[in-house]
Amino acid sequence: MSSLPAHSGAARGAAPPGEGAHRERARGVLAHASLGVLGLVAILAFWAAGVAVLARHNALAAQFGPLAALQTFPSLITDDRLFAHIGASLRRIGVGLAFAMAIGVPLGFLIGRVKALETALSPALQFLRMISPLSWMPIAVMSLGVGDPPVYFLLAFAAVWPIVMSTASGVQHIDARWVQLGESLAATRAEMLWHIYVPGIAAHVLTGVRLAIGVLWIVLVPAEMLGVSSGLGYLILDTRDRLAYSELMAVVLVIGALGFLLDHVARQLYRRFGAQR
Template identity: 70%
Template sequence: MQRSRRLPNALLGLLGGAIAIVAWWAAVTLPGGADGFVAQFSPLHALAALPGLVADEHLLSHVAASLRRVAVSLGWALVVGVPLGFALGRSKRFETTFSPTLQFLRMISPLSWMPIAVMSLGIGDRAVYFLLTFAAVWPLSMSTAAGVAHIDRRWVQLGESLAATRLEMLWHVYVPGVASHVLTGVRLAIGILWIVLVPAEMLGVSSGLGYLVLDARDRLAYGDLTAVVLTIGALGFALDCAARAARKFVGGMPGQD
């Protein structure tokens, strides 16, 4: 029964995508005609340009560069955000002391740091890593803090009654208890990373999807530009699906809510 439901849902999703493509084609083609300037951004031009971008490995190398930056920045965000969230959720005093400052920083747009990042770190990957990491830290820390706060206190009391060490408590109680929340934060962080990535890659780097958007614009290759935009959307959707699948898998394991 569940599989039979998934198939119609998938078909409905494909139908919605087809309707969106038709609406996109109509919006850029009908007002000025098939030979108009805006028609260069049609899905037909994008699909025609995509094989050429892939064939010469031009697109794939930029995709690899962008995915590398996302992976590195997500790794740094995990290193910073998970311990920070654990401290916020575990210690009321720590949360009371630092939560206002962290909430203030969280509300600053990562892109507003672009001039400071360039002047401090220079043009290149380091500035991009800083912006992406800053953007991804907050959903990870907030989700981790929520996970720690919602751990069943009976498990904590049981571990303490068995004289478990701090390391044993961390590994057998807290890590399983917050795993699904951390993965929820990872999914949110990936979404934010993917949004910030494109403008961040316009900071003078010579690779990446953001750079490729500017390059296609400067070459007046509007079909290529639209194809890159479609690639950005497809990759972001794939990353979100992977994060959602990991969250469901962990959430279905024994001991998870």
């Protein structure tokens, strides 16, 4: 009887079964984040060292350093115009991605479903995919004028290819037993599409969207140099023309941070909707 209280006290003092696993996950997340921060610090250190070497021969180079950019960053953040430029760039990204998905998902689905169509279109699509979207800049301006339309065209052209290829791959990798099950249950085409194909290709489509966002963000800056008066690409030109090089580098940091956040959102969407399939 005397051992029972001691045992009960030990049980009361013991950690819940899931607490240890929770702590292990927390330590893993912390270690992962620490390594990421360390990598960013290393990049900043190399950046500062390179600028310091160049500044020995050219005093102007000091304005391109991380310290000058970080000093300019607070005033840039408090400027309402920056958020207007960010909003314009994000709007163009959204429109370009929407056009790319509206074209890429149905086309990729047809290519994945119809073997003859894949055979007929693959050479042409591979040829077009290898042309840099920026090569179309003069044609886009002559055809669509200046402003947002040519930017939308260039962004959609850049983003459509990973979506097409990922969607086609997803259709081709759907388990044939799912299709046979749907057909054996006399499912309609709409039911097959919604209950078989959409869940089956969701992960692949989201992978294509994530790749497309990365391409879009790279093409966005030069595309916004096509006569528009807003956007981060325009802001790069504006700071260059004003010789505000430290502000230019601060805008570069903003572009990198926003691109990182967009990729993070795409990854979270994949984990939420794609990894469950």
